[in-house]
Amino acid sequence: MNTSKNISAESASKIRSFRRETHTTDSLTNGILKGDKTALSRAITLIESTNATHTKQANEIIERCLTHKTKSIRIGITGVPGVGKSTFIESFGKRLTTEGHKVAVLAVDPTSTVTRGSILGDKTRMEELVKDANAFIRPSPSGSSLGGVARKTRETIVLCEAAGYNIILIETVGVGQSETAVHSMVDFFLLLKLAGAGDELQGIKRGIMEMADAIVINKSDGDNIQRAKKARVEFARALHLLKTQDNGWVPKVLACSALEDTGIKDVWDTIETYVATNTKNNFFNTKRQEQNKYWLLQTIEDQLKQQFYQDKKVKAQLQESINAVVNNKTSPFAAADKLLKLHSK
């Protein structure tokens, strides 16, 4: 009998058991509610996992955290690469933690699988914030679909709020429809722009300007200050042409320099004004409720589509149907009926 082997196996089992113990739903939830960053990180890892056991555990933790949410402000931040999002978040986040807020920085970047976490992946770009006890930074979850990535981030928000983070910043580079996804999970949506270089005349992706609650001209420093002033006038004029928001809010155009730390306070003042106004008229709460409903219906519709397009019978016929429709051999409606009948069989 090989005693040492038996002992070793027992020990190993104990160690495994002990490790499992420290990751129970209870211990993770309690850790989160106490504001423990390690527990929070571990629970987010469960959300991000594709393992079914992890997903089940994650769902339990989320459900429990839902009833312990901190009153928070969720802020979406978008802008093309090079606009200085990381520097802005570093500067903006530091101001907030200095004022006593707890700040979580998340990201939605559906390309991160390919580019290995382009956003927030390089935390050195936020070297002050990353060391801050009152800040929690988490790179974008990876995933092949925007829906999946966005879902994980939205669930992470719940955990962060349960952990006491009262300001949630969600960054996106705006690939595909990622701004729309982020817009539908935040209270305030901020578009970062650069002055000069013709940037204010082009490059605004369709619909983005209309989502913005504020446009902030970043890098308004040195030679750029005059250009930033001109850009503010142009954007204000353009926003003026758009329909007023349902809540009566007129989007603001601001300028700042994250590098020189100027104008950052104005951004925060604007957000505070927005929140105060919208809390008073109850729009803040109504919008969150509508967002919850939106995510319920959106998830259903995404899943229905996924089930359809992953159906083997559909897969085998789809390309032929598309070709027939594209070449006017059959009408889109007749082809759709055919595919739907295949699916329901």
Added chain:
Amino acid sequence: MNTSKNISAESASKIRSFRRETHTTDSLTNGILKGDKTALSRAITLIESTNATHTKQANEIIERCLTHKTKSIRIGITGVPGVGKSTFIESFGKRLTTEGHKVAVLAVDPTSTVTRGSILGDKTRMEELVKDANAFIRPSPSGSSLGGVARKTRETIVLCEAAGYNIILIETVGVGQSETAVHSMVDFFLLLKLAGAGDELQGIKRGIMEMADAIVINKSDGDNIQRAKKARVEFARALHLLKTQDNGWVPKVLACSALEDTGIKDVWDTIETYVATNTKNNFFNTKRQEQNKYWLLQTIEDQLKQQFYQDKKVKAQLQESINAVVNNKTSPFAAADKLLKLHSK
């Protein structure tokens, strides 16, 4: 034996048979291909019918017409009520028929069931065009869903083109998402606007300006001419801020008076330039192919959703799930999973 009754019954049967005869798929299709307006109207009535036999017959006619399509230009026209859409179409349509074109005027108005055909219902607003041998005017199909109304109109386009109409004008008042539906079935999208009265500063529904291939300031006559000039400058400036279209087209801003018949030629010249440029770079054809594919996928997704939301088990649970999600009792994702499981059972 009541001879007269028997004879009468026979006659009635013959008459019925004769009437049926004239409505066969063959006769209607042949009629359409000869440009017979009565056959065209009857076939459209089959498209609009909710009777399954009619739908089947309509589908056969559409499939046959698909291979006989005339080379056409499909133009979407939108603008708020009062902007003068009917007067514009009357004036624009007359110019086209005078130049030898055959013009079909259709509409997508999802509210027409309620308002009893607000658009084009009152054909007297187009009294010249309605008498024109080279024009065919058809009010919006009725229907409770935009999807249904839009589908019927899109199928009607195929029949009109098979009947030799080479210019298809599709009007919409822009209720809900109807502009998006019309935009996805036309080659050129035209937004009618009014100058003055603060209209250029507000009232532009989100996303509409970005769909426009041209903005036409209507009623640019009398006292309005100066205001129209100012509006042109403002709109041109605003359009300039938007991202360039994929085909490189820069949307034009024009002014016209449908009443005084000025500027109408410019609108047509612009559309001809657009078509010429886009035919050359093959964008015209590519866009139509993409639209066909869009309608295939859109129809599938609409049907999947309809099947889901009309599922009795889902119906019984949906409101409770929405309430739970809205009040943060459960996460949108957990609630969605629950409903999807009910549906697949």
